[in-house]
Amino acid sequence: MNTLLCVPRTDPAETVEIRVRGRVQGVGFRPTVWRIARKLGLDGDVLNDSEGVLIRLRGAVSAVSALIDELRTSPPPLAEITAIETRGYGGTIEPGFVIVDSVVGAARTEISPDAAMCDACAAEITDPFLSRFRYPFTNCTHCGPRLSIVRAVPYDRATTTMAPFPLCEACGTEYRDPADRRFHAEATACHVCGPKARLIRFDGRALSFEQYSMLDDVDAALGLIQKGEIVAIKALGGYQLACDATRPEAVAMLRERKRRDAKPFALMARDVDVIRRYATVSDEEAAALTSREAPIVLLAADGPEKLPEAIAPGLGTLGFMLPSTPLHLLLLRRMTRPVVMTSGNLSDEPQVIDDAEAAKKLSEIAAYALIHNRDIANRIDDSVVRRMGGKLRVLRRARGYAPASIALPYGFEQAPEILAYGAELKSTFCLVKDGHAVLSQHQGDLEDALTYDDYRNNLGLYRDLFDHRPVALAADLHPEYLSAKLARATAAAENLPLLEIQHHHAHAAACLAENGRTLHAAPVLAIVLDGLGYGSDGAIWGGEFLLADYRRFERLGTFKPVAMPGGAQAVREPWRNLYAQLMAEMGFAALKMNFEDLAVFAALSVKPLATVDAMIKASLNSPKASSCGRLFDAVAAVVELCFDRQAYEGEAAARLEAIVSARTLGEEGDHLAYPLPIPNLKGSGLPYIEPLGMWNAVLGDLILKTPASVISARFHKGLAKSIAAMTLKLARRDEDDAPPRFDTVALSGGCFQNKVVFEQVVGRLEALGFKVLTHSLVPANDGSIAFGQAAIAAAHLIDAGHARQKAS
Amino acid sequence: LAHGGGGKAMKDLIDDVFISAFAGAAPEVLEDQARFDLTMLATHGDRLAFTTDSFVVDPLFFPGGDIGKLAVYGTVNDLAVGGAKPLYLSCAVVIEEGMQVETLRRIALSMAEAVREAGVSIVTGDTKVVQRGACDKIFITTTGIGVIRPGLELGIDHVTPGDAILVNGLLGDHGAAILCARGDMELETSIESDCAALHGLIEVLLAAAPGTRCIRDATRGGVATVLNEIANASGVSIEIDEALTPLREEVRGFCEILGLDPLYLANEGKIVVVVPPEESAAALAALSGHALGQGSSIIGHAVRGEAGRVTMQTVFGGRRIVDMLVGEQLPRIC
Ligand SMILES: [Fe+3]
Ligand SMILES: [Mg+2]
Ligand SMILES: [Zn+2]
Ligand SMILES: [Zn+2]
Incomplete structure (x- = not known):
């Protein structure tokens, strides 16, 4: 019996046109509509056009609303609906429901991010009885490459790097079948018609027998990694470099050849169980790892087993991701250890996407490369997230998100x-x-x-x-x-x-x-703990308390402006900030008299201090900055973490965070946190965070041989305490019974990637009754x-x- | 020195210091204007080159030079980089009240020596003494006239992809020397200003590389600024190589400490030369064979690409954008 006949006679019929906006093309939206419409016995058609998806329906009012409900509640996995608009339709509708081909050039809406392989595709490539067994470029409308392969609009196979691979008969049949998961999957492919992966030697010589695998080239690449080789891998958004993360000599070799001193390497593991041997993984973090965005997740490196220090020197975290492409899944299938999976580049360059460039640059690093013949149209880095304050925070937004x-x-x-x-x-x-x-x-x-x-x-x-x-x-x-x-x-x-x-x-x-703060909402106090930014007064700002809404801001408070001798060089060399901070508080004579025995004094003494003094005095390339990040650099330098040079941006602060003593942080009384009082700047009268007392306390602690981990904890705590005090001070108005200037605080700036600062500041502000907005x-x-x-x-x-x- | 409006003290000053220093160079110097015989000028070429520049520098005397030399060489070079043979200069001086006559004399003598060495004459001039604070010690303005020989067409808009880019030696010496001499940088350096008159060198160069597209002196803003101006004017990209960029070890170290980029440091004896590829070897040989071209180097090439873009291959392997600065070198790091 036809479902239509089950509908009570009293339910009237209607003819409507439904406009769906958002990311609704190239994600299997039309076949989903087709399937639901047929299930509900609705007549009509669906098509892509320049504004999204257009559906025309004739049928029972209840069936039409059931279709809309289902689109809202269970859209295709990669779709993102921003609006569904329904209006009456005066045209005629033929019986049955069909998908209408889009007019070429007309379809022009959102393109979706690259998505991690779906479960159905994963099952296919691991089933030896299916035709896509071990096919490294398997995908469907629910998963696979998108942004990384797009060259132009509209998004269809001809405008992607899949253009040189005409569909074989089998793939073509799937592509044209609305009931198939690969209906209009623009990047679909198989062993017969699609791109092929190949293991090569960069020097062009043939691979020898023991470099082969009985399975395929992808598996052979793993064999090399397992033997301690570095292998370049042409991945989704760029080349990567892989080696066995448990082999210190391989990791050290990769560091040396890549000319990357200390920046942490990303890791990839077959599954979450492998990761758990090295790091604690909460449910939320596991969900992030297995999400279709499949980012690198920064995890506390406190598992039962340890990886070589060279993976992430001086840091307490490891950045892990799971295989998100079929190529990675197949590569790591037999691998029970983590693999370094770092961007394929030299030093600070962007990762290589071009094959010729790879042969030129990466051949200095890796002897072998696992390559393939599908071009990478757009370079896309791996994304990075970190769980802080009970929530996942995106730190680098790239693959899977954009x-x-x-x-x-x-x-x-x-x-x-x-x-x-x-x-x-x-x-x-x-x-x-x-x-x-x-x-x-x-x-x-x-x-x-x-x-x-x-x-x-x-x-x-x-x-x-x-x-x-x-x-x-x-x-x-x-x-x-x-x-x-x-x-x-x-x-x-x-x-x-x-x-x-x-x-x-x-x-x-x-x-x-x-x-989601609305356009006309009242201003909040924005606490921006940042490195450097150009201020509206032409000075360099960096740690700012702004009363702000979307339209304007008022600078209510700041950090102490301290010279940066050498400008950007002072960012690269933390000792410069330390020296400038100390000199802003006391002369060198006083420093010498009181603290001459400290190792850090000796370390400073061999630097060209007289020149730095002269530079500051003459304000020659020594701009004053009210930076928060530079304060972290200086404290890291005083405990001789990263004293001479930072190997990468934020290294000093990251290392300082890594050594924080959990006991001091959790158990020690607030009175031992370093004092950072809040006087007013001469001239402007602006309240600012004054580190003078802190420096005296830090140097005193150094004399007492207080461990760096305790000093770091007392600094983090003292800073958070001072920020809370500043917030309270700024909220208060002069009249006693006047309502506070703001009840909401927004936190931003690079320093809030530091978990300790973040959690300390949020905790203290919430305890004071402020509503806290975070990224x-x-x-x-x-x-x-x-x-x-x-x-x-x-x-x-x-x-x-x-x-x-x-x-x- | 006391200031005043054309009185006796003034006249004495001019006579005493400047006239005696420049004596013999040009007898007409006391007239209100210099007069030239056009037929004589025409024997040198078919076009007049005319330029003016004001010189202010702190300190007035620095290793390798002084404000007087700068004022002569600067204007001579501005004529020479256009391919002109420099002939005559004018010199206007604004002096702050209270300046030592002895200092003034040193400057005037230095100018006279520079003029002699450069083979040009100062043919007219003016002097004013102003109130304390109305200027900083001494400002000198020189104007120059030269003649360009027929057929020579240099221009920063003449550069085409493939052209080679040369410099005539170690970069940044002048800027570094000035910064060292100014205030007390507490740096033990032997860096001296490179200030020199370059028309002799340029003559040799143009003879060896007649197809030369353009020459620019890399004064304020350094080589980086000149390269950007050329790239913009010619609508090409320019790629240079850090490893080929001549830099004195002391200057490198000095920049390291001060956090300055040597490509933006001023030079007073360095030119950027662009020649077609087939003349690059001859140009390099000609420059290198001259006393003022020691350490010459082909630092890069013009290439097809975004107009106005200058990049440098760094010794670490990356390629960095070398932009025209809007203001001073300001940290861009967050
Ligand atoms: Fe920022
Ligand atoms: Mg430019
Ligand atoms: Zn799939
Ligand atoms: Zn196929």
């Missing part, structure tokens, strides 16, 4: 199209469209020419992919940021208005926006500056009456 859109809060629906250019070092950019923000993948340091090329190419690609026509641009206030320079040039060339946005205001707005979807570091710029620009443009215009 270019997923983020809904902007209530009030931003009418925002016009905006393009925000972001910061400099952890560069991203951000598009505003249809009340949503699209944040690009992390690209890295723009001063690197390859990274800058990526950044520019991606700007073009995203503008195409999202059919984006900005009415205004946004950029940082910094005169020398390459992103801001490009924005200024583009604004001039395209005759667009440019909004220049203060760095820490953007940090604040990013935190507000990702927490989780976007990074606390400069990776979210573009997102914050976009929100601020949108607020200003909405105020200025710049309502959204429909693209013609």
Whole structure:
């Protein structure tokens, strides 16, 4: 019996047109609609067009709403619906339900991020009786490559790097069958028609017999890794370098050849059980590891077994990920130990995506490479998340996340199209469209020419992919940021208005926006604990207390401005900050008299101190910065962690965090935390965090031979205590019974990637009764500056009456 | 020195210091204007080159030079990089009240010596003494006239992909020497300013590489700024190689300590030369054969690519963007 006949006669029929917006193309949306419509006995059709998916239905009112409900509650895994709009339809509808081919060029909506392999595909490639057994490029509409293979719009096979692989008959049949998981799976492939993986020697010589595996080249690559070799792997968003993580000599060799001193290596393990031997994995962290974003998860390295120190020198964490592509899954299938899976590059360059480049550069590092013949269109790094304060926080947003859109809060629906250019070092950019923000993948340091090329190419690609026509641009206030320079040039060339946005205001707005703070909500206190950013007074800021909403900010408090002798060089060499901090408090004579016996005094004495003194005195390349990050550098230097040079950005602070004594942190009384009082700056009267007392206490502790772990804990605690005190002071108004200036605090800035600082500050502020907003979807570091710029620009443009215009 | 409006003290000053220093170079120097015989000028070429520059420097005397030398060489070089033969200079001096006559004399004598060495003449000039604080010790403005020979067309917009980029020796010496001499940097260095008149060197170069596209003196803003100007004007990209960029060990160390990028340090005796690829060897040989071209090097090439982009292959293997600075070197790190 037909289901239609079961519907009571009283249920009237209707003919409607349903518009679905969001990321609904290339994710198996039409076949899902097709399946539900047929199940519910609805007539009509479904198609992709320039605005998303359009469904026309004729049938019982209850069946139509049942279809909409099901789309809302169980959409295809990779879909992200932003709106479903229903209206009456006057046209005729033929009996039955069909999928209509999209008009070429018309389909132009969101492209989804690359997604980890789904369970169905994983089952297929591990079943010896199925045709895709051990096929390393298996995927379907629910999983597989997306952004990494797109060259242009619209998203279909011809515009991806799968274009050179015409479908075989079997794949074609699946591709055309609406009932199949691979219906219109643009990247589908099999052993017969798809790309092939191949193990090669970079020197071009033949592989010898013992380098072979009975299975295939992917398995043979594992054999080499197990024997202690470094193997280059052409992965999804770039080349990687792999070696057995349990072999110290292999890890050391990789470090040396890669010219990477100390930056931690990412790890990959076959499954969570392997990871648990080395690290504690909570349920939430396990869920993140196995999610379709499949990021690197920073885990506490406190498992029963230890990996070589060289994996993550001086850190208490390990960054693990699980195989997220069929190639990785097959590679690690027999591997019961973790594998280093670091980006394939030299030193600080971006990872290689090009085969010729790999042969040139990576052949110095690895003798073998597991390659394949599908091009990587877009470089995409692995993403990084960390669980802090009971929640997962994205620290680097790239593979698996970009270019997923983020809904902007209530009030931003009418925002016009905006393009925000972001910061400099952890560069991203951000598009505003249809009340949503699209944040690009992390690209890295723009001063690197390859990274800058990526950044520019991606700007073009995203503008195409999202059919984006900005009415205004946004950029940082910094005169020398390459992103801001490009924005200024583009604004001039395209005759667009440019909004220049203060760095820490953007940090604040990013935190507000990702927490859904509405457009017209009252200002909050934004505590931005950051490295350096260009201030609206032309000075360098870095640890700021801003009363901020989306439109404006008022600087209520700061950190002590201290000279950075040598500018950026003072960031690379922490001893400079230490010296400048100490000299700001006491002369060298006083330091010598009281602390001459300390090892750190001896270490400082061999530095060119007279020159540094002269530089500071003449303010020659020694800008004063009210930075929080530099204070961490200085404290790390005083306990002689990272004294001479930081091997990577944030190393000093990360190492300082790693040594924090849990006992001191948890059990010692607050009165032993280092004192950081809050006087007012001469001149401006701005309250600031004054480290003078702290330095005296730290040096005193050093004389008493207090362990560095205790000093670090007392510093973290003292800082958090001072921040809480500052917050309380700023909230209070002069009149006794006046309501506080704010009841909500937003935390942002790179220093909040430090778990101890983060949890200490959040704990103390919540205990004081403040509502605390924190980052989780976007990074606390400069990776979210573009997102914050976009929100601020949108607020200003909405105020200025710049309502959204429909693209013609 | 006391300031005043053209009185006796003033006249004495000019006579005493400048006229005596420049005596013999050009007899007409006391007239209100210098007069030239056009036919004489025309024997040197078919176009006049005309340039002016003001010189302020702290300190006035530094290892390797002083403000007087800078004022002569700077203007001579501005003429020479356009391919002109420098002939005549004017010299206007603004002096802060209270300056020692002895200091002034040293500067004037240094200028006279520089002029002699460069084979040009100072043919007219002016002197003013202003109130204390109205200027900083002494400001010198020189204007120069030279003549360009027929057929020579240098221009920073003439560069095409493939062209070689040369410099005539160690970079950043002047900037480093000035910074060392200024204030007390407490640095034991032997770095001296490279200030020199370069028209002789340029003449040799142009003879060996007649296809030379352009020459620029890498003064304020250093080689980095000149390269950006060339890349912008010619609509090409420029790629240089750190390993080929000549740098004195002391300057490297000095920059390391101060956190400065030597590519942005000023030079007063260094030029950036762009020549077509087939003339690069000849150009390098010509520069290297001259006393002022010791340490010359082909530091990179113009390439097809984004207009105005300058990058440097670093010794660590990466390629870094060398941008035109809007202001001073400011940390971009967060
Ligand atoms: Fe920042
Ligand atoms: Mg440029
Ligand atoms: Zn799948
Ligand atoms: Zn196939």
